[in-house]
Amino acid sequence: MLVLNSDELKPGMILTKPVRNFQGVLLLNEGTELSEKSIRMLKSWGVVEIRVEGGDDEDEGRKVELNSKVKESIERELEEKFSEVLEDEIMVEIMRVAVRLSSREVE
Amino acid sequence: MVTKKISKTKLTDLTRIIRRVEDLPTLPRIVLKITELVNSPKSSARDLAGVITDDQILTARLLKFVNSSFYGFPQNISTATDAIVLLGFDAIRNLLLTTSMFDLFSNKNKEIELKREKMWDHSLGCAVAAKVIGNYLRYDNPEELFVSGLLHDIGKIVEMLFLPDDFEGVVSMVEDKNILMLAAEDHVLGYTHADVGRLLAERWNLPSKLVTVIACHHQPGLAGRFLQEAAIVHIADILCRAMNIGWGGDNKIPPLDKKAWENIQLKLSAIEPIMQEIENQFRDISSSIK
Numbered sequence: 001m002l003v004l005n006s007d008e009l010k011p012g013m014i015l016t017k018p019v020r021n022f023q024g025v026l027l028l029n030e031g032t033e034l035s036e037k038s039i040r041m042l043k044s045w046g047v048v049e050i051r052v053e054g055g056d057d058e059d060e061g062r063k064v065e066l067n068s069k070v071k072e073s074i075e076r077e078l079e080e081k082f083s084e085v086l087e088d089e090i091m092v093e094i095m096r097v098a099v100r101l102s103s104r105e106v107e
Numbered sequence: 108m109v110t111k112k113i114s115k116t117k118l119t120d121l122t123r124i125i126r127r128v129e130d131l132p133t134l135p136r137i138v139l140k141i142t143e144l145v146n147s148p149k150s151s152a153r154d155l156a157g158v159i160t161d162d163q164i165l166t167a168r169l170l171k172f173v174n175s176s177f178y179g180f181p182q183n184i185s186t187a188t189d190a191i192v193l194l195g196f197d198a199i200r201n202l203l204l205t206t207s208m209f210d211l212f213s214n215k216n217k218e219i220e221l222k223r224e225k226m227w228d229h230s231l232g233c234a235v236a237a238k239v240i241g242n243y244l245r246y247d248n249p250e251e252l253f254v255s256g257l258l259h260d261i262g263k264i265v266e267m268l269f270l271p272d273d274f275e276g277v278v279s280m281v282e283d284k285n286i287l288m289l290a291a292e293d294h295v296l297g298y299t300h301a302d303v304g305r306l307l308a309e310r311w312n313l314p315s316k317l318v319t320v321i322a323c324h325h326q327p328g329l330a331g332r333f334l335q336e337a338a339i340v341h342i343a344d345i346l347c348r349a350m351n352i353g354w355g356g357d358n359k360i361p362p363l364d365k366k367a368w369e370n371i372q373l374k375l376s377a378i379e380p381i382m383q384e385i386e387n388q389f390r391d392i393s394s395s396i397k
Contacts, residue, residue: 078349080358081348081349081358081359081360082349082360084359084360084362085360085361085362085363088362088363089375090363090368090375090378091345091360091363093375093378093379094345094346094349094378094382095349097349097378097379097382097383098349098350098351098382100379101350101382101383101386102350102351
């Protein structure tokens with residue numbers, strides 16, 4: 001969901017919450033697809049903080065990107081910690097599990 | 108000639124520590140009394156409960172702990188006697204030893220206090236890890252491993268609180284060179300936390316098994332008849348550092364002792380379930396103790 005002001009609205013956007021004017025009068029119901037006309041109407045009422053569909057995918061994308069960055073840094077940190085002992089296959093296994101356990105916390 | 112000189116310095120240093128060890132806190136009398144009762148075949152749950160209920164804080168802790176998710180008993184346990192019967196004598200002694208240890212070394216300096224808490228987290232993590240490994244290997248007395256893990260780094264805490272100048276030199280070398288605290292101690296002081304820990308453990312008259320594990324947790328091969336116990340704590344230490352449980356004094360993983368690994372005969376595939384179990388149990392215990 002995105003929260004926009006009336007001048008940021010574009011035709012085709014779909015309302016996720018009903019829009020009321022400052023007197024509480026319903027202007028448009030939720031689920032309405034905005035047109036040029038309805039956007040002009042909202043602008044004339046000076047309505048702010050209009051909730052429309054969209055944005056989730058971008059947020060999700062940013063979160064995934066952030067998570068993978070955190071994971072990378074966890075991995076780097078552990079590699080540094082283990083740097084002198086990784087010739088041992090047991091240590092390699094311990095590090096693998098440690099990376100898995102600590103990156104799971106990020107998710 | 109050079110060797111002789113080094114060992115002479117080392118000897119003076121250790122004597123200096125022993126002098127300081129004289130100033131170290133003694134174990135609270137109540138813990139000694141409880142240890143005595145636990146060790147005596149004649150004592151009953153009621154005798155032990157009698158000693159514990161004399162101390163309100165101890166009683167409150169015991170009940171809080173026994174009702175925590177760490178044990179997960181279905182019903183509410185409201186008397187010390189019930190708690191003792193349910194947990195068993197050894198577990199009770201360990202619990203009391205654990206909570207008294209937390210108090211024993213508290214410090215007013217905030218920065219030191221923070222480090223101390225993180226070190227205790229590492230010790231508690233090792234205690235849990237040693238017990239989990241012990242259970243996995245069907246070791247006779249996993250509670251004993253818990254105490255060994257808890258105390259294995261006691262020498263570091265002693266250095267931090269009672270030899271602050273020495274400790275600062277060690278910490279700055281660890282930070283500068285990113286090496287193990289053990290290596291820095293050896294370089295700067297000529298002795299290690301394992302030596303200091305052994306001194307304290309001897310002074311507290313802890314059982315020889317515990318003294319040996321504390322002294323040999325970095326070199327289990329020297330632990331003689333307590334090789335298995337030292338090996339378990341050695342590996343517990345490595346796992347906790349890998350899992351970032353608390354602070355072991357540095358940011359490195361100590362090398363795995365081959366003898367230790369051969370001795371406990373763990374399969375490579377056992378590492379994952381063991382580490383998972385350590386994580387779960389550590390979460391439970393740290394929320395019920397603090």
